[in-house]
Amino acid sequence: MEVLFLISALVCVLGTLILLTQRNAVYALLGLLIAFFGSAGVFRALDAPFIAVAQILIYAGALAVMFLFVLMFTDTRTQLDALGVPGAVGARPVYKPGQERKQGEAALKFNPLEHILLPQPLAAVVAVAFLLCVSFAIYKLPPSFNEFGPLPAGYDSLVFTPGVEQGRNLPYGSTEAVSKTIFEGFPLAFEIVSLLIFAAILGAVLLARRHLAGIPGSQDAGREATGTDEAH
Amino acid sequence: MLEPKTVLFLAALLFSAGLYGVLSRRNMILMLMCLELMLNAVNIALVTYSRHWAGRGADVFSSHSGQFFTLMVMAVAAAEVGIGLAIIVAIFRRKHTADADSAAELRN
Numbered sequence: 255m256e257v258l259f260l261i262s263a264l265v266c267v268l269g270t271l272i273l274l275t276q277r278n279a280v281y282a283l284l285g286l287l288i289a290f291f292g293s294a295g296v297f298r299a300l301d302a303p304f305i306a307v308a309q310i311l312i313y314a315g316a317l318a319v320m321f322l323f324v325l326m327f328t329d330t331r332t333q334l335d336a337l338g339v340p341g342a343v344g345a346r347p348v349y350k351p352g353q354e355r356k357q358g359e360a361a362l363k364f365n366p367l368e369h370i371l372l373p374q375p376l377a378a379v380v381a382v383a384f385l386l387c388v389s390f391a392i393y394k395l396p397p398s399f400n401e402f403g404p405l406p407a408g409y410d411s412l413v414f415t416p417g418v419e420q421g422r423n424l425p426y427g428s429t430e431a432v433s434k435t436i437f438e439g440f441p442l443a444f445e446i447v448s449l450l451i452f453a454a455i456l457g458a459v460l461l462a463r464r465h466l467a468g469i470p471g472s473q474d475a476g477r478e479a480t481g482t483d484e485a486h
Numbered sequence: 487m488l489e490p491k492t493v494l495f496l497a498a499l500l501f502s503a504g505l506y507g508v509l510s511r512r513n514m515i516l517m518l519m520c521l522e523l524m525l526n527a528v529n530i531a532l533v534t535y536s537r538h539w540a541g542r543g544a545d546v547f548s549s550h551s552g553q554f555f556t557l558m559v560m561a562v563a564a565a566e567v568g569i570g571l572a573i574i575v576a577i578f579r580r581k582h583t584a585d586a587d588s589a590a591e592l593r594n
Contacts, residue, residue: 256488263496270503270523279516286519289500293526300493300537305553309529312560317522317567324515324571328578377509385502392494399490403541406549426540426549435550436557443554447561454565461572464579 255299262295275370283321290314301405301427493534500527514574514584518567525563529556 269292272285290313297306408423409431424431436444500523507520536552574584581588 259488259493266496266500270500273519273523274503274507274510279513282516282519286523289523290526293500293530296493296496296530297533299488300533301540302533302536302553302556305529305533305556308557308560309526312564313522313526316564320567320571321515321519324575327575328515328584371510374506374510377506380509381502381506384505385498388498388502389495392491392498395491395494398542399494399538401487401489402537403543405540406543409546409549424546427553431546431550432553432557435547435554439547439551440554443558447558451561451565454568458568458572461569462575 255301258295259299262292262299264292265289266292266296268292277371279325280322283318283325286321287314287318290318303427304429304432305427490534490538494531497527497531497534500524500530512585512587514577514586515571517586518570518574521570522563522567525559529559532556532559 266289269285269288269290273282273289274285276282276285290309294306294309294314297303297309405426408425424434504520504522504524504527507523508517511517511520532552532555534552536549536556539552540549577589578584
């Protein structure tokens with residue numbers, strides 16, 4: 255577990271560095287993915303295999319794809335910054351005949367920092383101050399936090415399954431134990447979260463929809479009023 | 487020997503890295519990505535406490551509530567990313583940029 259934790263933590267930090275330093279947003283998303291996989295390894299090292307699998311499924315599977323879709327929808331490659339490098343999302347420079355020679359000369363002069371964001375001092379000060387405060391709090395934790403205790407042999411389960419005698423032994427972190435906690439310990443929170451996700455789906459559809467015919471104030475309402483839209 | 491303090495420090499490190507990213511990036515999509523990193527760091531801390539209390543002889547609900555809240559955080563993060571990305575797409579459609587400074591009509 256120690257070795258797995260160290261490797262996962264290294265992978266996590268590496269992905270975070272890629273996320274923070276890459277100018278290209280797709281590379282930054284790749285760094286975020288690496289960090290998610292690393293933290294899944296950390297969860298596994300902490301004896302929570304169900305959370306590790308859920309992490310890979312939800313974060314690395316669903317969220318990354320959603321981010322990638324929106325990165326493709328909102329192509330902001332035409333923004334150039336002061337260096338003449340395409341802006342944050344820029345994967346390739348935009349072809350402009352006038353700028354071609356200038357960018358060619360810039361490419362000849364090899365600049366390793368070209369695709370790396372320079373550190374922002376004020377943000378770094380805030381983040382490092384936060385890290386120092388939290389590290390001091392962690393350092394001041396009681397000595398019971400110096401080591402993980404031994405895992406319990408298992409928990410008594412009253413889950414009734416036909417054909418299986420009652421009183422099974424659930425090991426820590428197993429899917430059965432987590433589901434027992436969800437459905438017997440916190441069922442109301444579980445149901446409320448389903449409502450929250452339902453509301454989020456409706457809200458996302460409503461926000462990202464292009465035309466809302468007949469609803470004043472929605473997006474592109476002015477275009478509908480001028481008659482240039484055939485949605486009527 | 488794996489210590490809870492080490493894992494908690496990793497969580498704090500990832501959280502402050504995400505904070506730095508949110509403060510330093512200008513693209514709203516990248517800010518949202520760094521926000522996800524911060525939520526992920528909180529998840530690591532929650533699972534660490536869950537494991538800690540399991541080693542201290544807590545019952546099944548108390549020792550697994552950290553993992554339960556991790557699942558809740560994942561669900562809330564999914565909802566938050568859905569809404570946030572929809573808002574970013576809506577802003578991009580009006581302003582043709584995803585720069586966070588472009589949506590500053592409420593300033594002053």
